[in-house]
Amino acid sequence: xxxxxxxxxxxxxxxxxxxxxxxxxxxxxxxxxxxxxxxxxxxxxxxxxxxxxxxxxxxxxxxxxxxxxxxxxxxxxxxxxxxxxxxxxxxxxxxxxxxxxxxxxxxxxxxxxxxxxxxxxxxxxxxxxxxxxxxxxxxxxxxxxxxxxxxxxxxxxxxxxxxxxxxxxxxxxxxxxxxxxxxxxxxxxxxxxxxxxxxxxxxxxxxxxxxxxxxxxxxxxxxxxxxxxxxxxxxxxxxxxxxxxxxxxxxxxxxxxxxxxxxxxxxxxxxxxxxxxxxxxxxxxxxxxxxxxxxxxxxxxxxxxxxxxxxxxxxxxxxxxxxxxxxxxxxxxxxxxxxxxxxxxxxxxxxxxxxxxxxxxxxxxxxxxxxxxxxxxxxxxxxxxxxxxxxxxx
Amino acid sequence: xxxxxxxxxxxxxxxxxxxxxxxxxxxxxxxxxxxxxxxxxxxxxxxxxxxxxxxxxxxxxxxxxxxxxxxxxxxxxxxxxxxxxxxxxxxxxxxxxxxxxxxxxxxxxxxxxxxxxxxxxxxxxxxxxxxxxxxxxxxxxxxxxxxxxxxxxxxxxxxxxxxxxxxxxxxxxxxxxxxxxxxxxxxxxxxxxxxxxxxxxxxxxxxxxxxxxxxxxxxxxxxxxxxxxxxxxxxxxxxxxxxxxxxxxxxxxxxxxxxxxxxxxxxxxxxxxxxxxxxxxxxxxxxxxxxxxxxxxxxxxxxxxxxxxxxxxxxxxxxxxxxxxxxxxxxxxxxxxxxxxxxxxxxxxxxxxxxxxxxxxxxxxxxxxxxxxxxxxxxxxxxxxxxxxxxxxx
Numbered sequence: 001x002x003x004x005x006x007x008x009x010x011x012x013x014x015x016x017x018x019x020x021x022x023x024x025x026x027x028x029x030x031x032x033x034x035x036x037x038x039x040x041x042x043x044x045x046x047x048x049x050x051x052x053x054x055x056x057x058x059x060x061x062x063x064x065x066x067x068x069x070x071x072x073x074x075x076x077x078x079x080x081x082x083x084x085x086x087x088x089x090x091x092x093x094x095x096x097x098x099x100x101x102x103x104x105x106x107x108x109x110x111x112x113x114x115x116x117x118x119x120x121x122x123x124x125x126x127x128x129x130x131x132x133x134x135x136x137x138x139x140x141x142x143x144x145x146x147x148x149x150x151x152x153x154x155x156x157x158x159x160x161x162x163x164x165x166x167x168x169x170x171x172x173x174x175x176x177x178x179x180x181x182x183x184x185x186x187x188x189x190x191x192x193x194x195x196x197x198x199x200x201x202x203x204x205x206x207x208x209x210x211x212x213x214x215x216x217x218x219x220x221x222x223x224x225x226x227x228x229x230x231x232x233x234x235x236x237x238x239x240x241x242x243x244x245x246x247x248x249x250x251x252x253x254x255x256x257x258x259x260x261x262x263x264x265x266x267x268x269x270x271x272x273x274x275x276x277x278x279x280x281x282x283x284x285x286x287x288x289x290x291x292x293x294x295x296x297x298x299x300x301x302x303x304x305x306x307x308x309x310x311x312x313x314x315x316x317x318x319x320x321x322x323x324x325x326x327x328x329x330x331x332x333x334x335x336x337x338x339x340x341x342x343x344x345x346x347x348x349x350x351x352x353x354x355x356x357x358x359x360x361x362x363x364x365x366x367x368x369x370x371x372x373x374x375x376x377x378x379x380x381x382x383x384x385x386x387x388x389x390x391x392x393x394x
Numbered sequence: 395x396x397x398x399x400x401x402x403x404x405x406x407x408x409x410x411x412x413x414x415x416x417x418x419x420x421x422x423x424x425x426x427x428x429x430x431x432x433x434x435x436x437x438x439x440x441x442x443x444x445x446x447x448x449x450x451x452x453x454x455x456x457x458x459x460x461x462x463x464x465x466x467x468x469x470x471x472x473x474x475x476x477x478x479x480x481x482x483x484x485x486x487x488x489x490x491x492x493x494x495x496x497x498x499x500x501x502x503x504x505x506x507x508x509x510x511x512x513x514x515x516x517x518x519x520x521x522x523x524x525x526x527x528x529x530x531x532x533x534x535x536x537x538x539x540x541x542x543x544x545x546x547x548x549x550x551x552x553x554x555x556x557x558x559x560x561x562x563x564x565x566x567x568x569x570x571x572x573x574x575x576x577x578x579x580x581x582x583x584x585x586x587x588x589x590x591x592x593x594x595x596x597x598x599x600x601x602x603x604x605x606x607x608x609x610x611x612x613x614x615x616x617x618x619x620x621x622x623x624x625x626x627x628x629x630x631x632x633x634x635x636x637x638x639x640x641x642x643x644x645x646x647x648x649x650x651x652x653x654x655x656x657x658x659x660x661x662x663x664x665x666x667x668x669x670x671x672x673x674x675x676x677x678x679x680x681x682x683x684x685x686x687x688x689x690x691x692x693x694x695x696x697x698x699x700x701x702x703x704x705x706x707x708x709x710x711x712x713x714x715x716x717x718x719x720x721x722x723x724x725x726x727x728x729x730x731x732x733x734x735x736x737x738x739x740x741x742x743x744x745x746x747x748x749x750x751x752x753x754x755x756x757x758x759x760x761x762x763x764x765x766x767x768x769x770x771x772x773x774x775x776x777x778x779x780x781x782x783x784x785x786x787x788x
Contacts (some may be wrong), residue, residue, distance in 0.1 A: 001591060001620070002645065004559050006508050009649045042454040051445040060436040063632035097660035099493060106657050108530050114400050115509045135504050165398050174673040196395060226395070227615075237458035241665035251396065255403050262526040263500050264493035268662050269634035270441075 055283030070097025149185030173322025395424035465493025543579030567716025605690030
């Protein structure tokens with residue numbers, strides 16, 4: 001009865017990422033493949049403590065159904081933080097608490113997408129967005145991204161006179177490439193969006209994980225009535241709690257609420273209160289400073305080792321924050337083939353292919369540096385270098 | 395820029411239910427309008443205690459990303475309970491933990507529905523299913539339901555030679571009507587589904603809340619390869635935790651996982667562990683016995699008061715469990731008009747209209763009995779009776 005499936009479900013390939021995660025289970029494997037925050041910084045004790053306080057204050061009420069928008073106190077915290085850390089005026093009334101930023105992407109799909117619509121997406125782009133939006137039976141129009149940000153001429157060409165409704169971006173410490181759009185580039189992208197009437201989705205789970213350079217300006221500054229912001233506690237508190245948010249102008253927000261209610265009524269009330277209580281009692285900035293210090297050192301260690309051990313014809317991005325470095329082999333070399341050699345050397349990464357919606361740059365790959373200490377990172381890069389030299393010989 | 399919205403979003407009316415909930419905020423109001431479980435039975439202390447144990451056992455690991463299927467221990471508990479309480483063989487591998495059963499409905503939409511598809515739904519039907527599935531831009535085909543179960547001739551007519559993919563049912567203590575399909579009727583419905591090749595969604599949040607009569611047989615017995623089961627901890631543990639599940643045959647399950655991953659990666663790992671730990675330490679059946687004893691008394695009190703105070707020309711269903719009683723006025727009387735009078739008497743209920751996808755039976759209404767004690771229930775029914783007599787005079 002497979003004919004009953006929705007169209008986009010018929011073409012879903014087996015996830016390569018899952019295969020990689022399986023390889024990562026080998027205890028001798030050094031994995032640069034994951035996308036996990038470092039659990040050493042998860043506030044387990046503090047969340048447990050928050051649990052006691054929440055139950056003392058609220059009792060059984062915290063376990064009842066609550067509203068689709070999410071906890072008012074938590075939304076106010078997020079609103080205040082937009083003001084103090086990003087210079088953005090976002091009312092708590094424009095925020096919905098979601099099950100991670102991933103759900104925000106899905107709610108945007110519900111709100112905007114008809115079968116056959118066009119969606120602009122980064123090339124390479126965020127895998128979770130590709131997965132979520134592709135289930136709306138849409139056509140992706142990939143727009144190239146590199147150290148200079150988005151290719152504005154390509155964006156103009158991809159959207160002028162066409163009907164793309166959305167542009168999905170991770171403009172700060174992008175997943176997978178680690179690049180950050182310069183402010184000037186953001187302004188140009190916003191101008192194209194305004195002119196060609198599409199919504200900019202600024203998917204931003206990483207911007208607070210900055211370990212060098214200066215903060216970039218949110219699209220919410222350049223284009224407030226056409227920007228939908230996605231945020232997350234996954235990388236600064238803990239991901240398993242599944243707490244993110246979506247902030248949108250009023251005309252979009254009122255539809256997003258309908259989508260959220262249809263999707264699952266509301267986000268878990270207890271975890272919202274746990275994180276709210278945690279944020280009340282602890283300084284998030286202090287915690288973030290610890291995380292970025294470690295990630296910065298780990299990123300430095302990886303870049304240094306890559307320079308030292310890996311041949312110069314393989315290039316790497318140099319991120320100022322976030323969780324990923326992007327590698328580029330000469331075009332004649334496929335990262336999937338390198339991956340096979342790397343597994344033999346007990347090191348894994350993610351070949352670039354899943355991050356592309358159209359023609360894939362098969363010579364690219366993603367390295368993650370958040371979950372290994374500098375010594376392990378150096379060892380892993382040496383294994384990678386061995387895999388490269390074996391690969392070149394073969 | 396409203397032209398950018400997806401088609402189903404353009405027609406979304408302001409929710410009447412929200413208006414009712416607003417009226418319910420008046421502290422003098424007696425509300426039979428809600429659909430909330432009674433918080434007196436939420437295991438707040440036990441969940442808090444479970445939190446300590448979970449953090450002691452697992453530490454920060456419980457806050458890391460986890461798999462899309464959900465916690466293996468919790469899925470095994472559900473599998474065992476299907477066996478012991480429903481006589482069903484459902485492997486843990488066929489279960490996905492969702493954000494309440496509501497998310498299960500949405501994942502089914504993602505898995506099966508293309509724009510323009512047909513979906514069979516009860517008349518009256520569950521509002522949450524109507525909301526979730528209508529966002530897939532589909533056509534509902536309502537099939538009448540009453541004390542005898544589903545109208546099988548109407549189901550046959552609605553599905554023969556057509557292309558309906560899904561039938562959504564709440565066959566036990568239905569929301570809104572409180573009716574339970576007899577086993578013979580279930581068998582007939584299953585036969586039509588088999589013949590006309592559509593999926594039966596057995597949405598079952600209530601069956602364990604039985605206070606009289608004998609357990610009914612799950613569609614999973616009659617039609618295992620075409621039945622998708624939705625279950626929930628909302629009514630037997632607590633709803634605010636947003637924990638439900640979807641159990642499906644293998645050929646459907648593998649697509650549902652793709653949908654779940656796209657929707658929000660996974661359900662909150664901490665709440666899954668909290669409830670898992672709670673179920674390990676406490677006997678759920680004992681707890682359910684307390685809940686059903688109270689709900690049974692409250693339902694009895696409401697039915698008795700309705701018989702005593704409300705004129706005979708208004709009829710009511712007599713549920714054997716669950717949370718709702720369904721009222722039917724003479725056809726010439728509109729329950730929305732009665733609602734206006736009832737608000738003046740400080741009692742509210744839900745007029746039937748939102749539960750219909752096609753022509754609405756405007757003379758019906760839903761009463762909830764779970765959140766008021768018998769004395770309050772009697773007082774509320776007396777107010778309702780006053781509203782009726784004023785309404786009849788006007």
